[in-house]
Amino acid sequence: MPDRLPPIPFDALTPAQQAVAQAVIDGPRGALYGPFIPLLRSPELMLAAQQMGEYLRYRSAIGTRLSELAILVTARHWDQQVEWAIHAPIAAQEGIAPNVIDAIARRQPPTGLAADEQAVYDFCVELQRDKRVADATYAAALRQFGEHGVTDLMGLNGYYTLLAMVLNATQQSAPPSTAAPLPE
DSSP states (O other): OOOSSOOOOGGGSOHHHHHHHHHHHHSTTOSOOTTHHHHTTSHHHHHHHHHHHHHHHHHOTTHHHHHHHHHHHHHHHTTOHHHHHHHHHHHHHTTOOHHHHHHHHTTOOOSSOOHHHHHHHHHHHHHHHHSSOOHHHHHHHHHHHHHHHHHHHHHHHHHHHHHHHHHHHHTOOOOOOSSOOOOO
16 A cells, blocks of 8 residues: 655755654654654644654653553554554563563553553553543552643553554555564
8 A cells, every 4th residue: 555645855845844844853753754754744733743742752751661552552452553663662672571562462461561551551451442441440540640640641542543543544654663563
């Protein structure tokens, strides 16, 4: 499947597109890739999305390791190969065990999770699957992360759902990755 909204050469971008593209390149991502390629068609949306994503990915109240776990659950829910290719290696680097990553890829509940990881996994699975979170699951997350952390966890789910929708709708190809593609 060809990308529906492929990369645009930098010199062919409008001034508004160049400004937001440069903001992504100059930020912690260091390059324009993934969902930002199709989002570039709407510079104001892309700017707002990249600012939210920069906060959630690099500075969320639950920390990078648990944010990456939430991203993997969301990517798996949406069968999103680009997000998986990008974030499965980062999750491993941040300390998410390979057996946990593999279980999520296979849609199996992972075993041996630490209490904070279990709280994130349960919260994300319920929110993505059921479109709500049970009282006990919410209370467990609240005990682990407080209101700020739970709010950021909801934000991670929503933000990476937005990106998954963009990437799935535009049929963007997954980049080369050390992670195996998600199984069908």
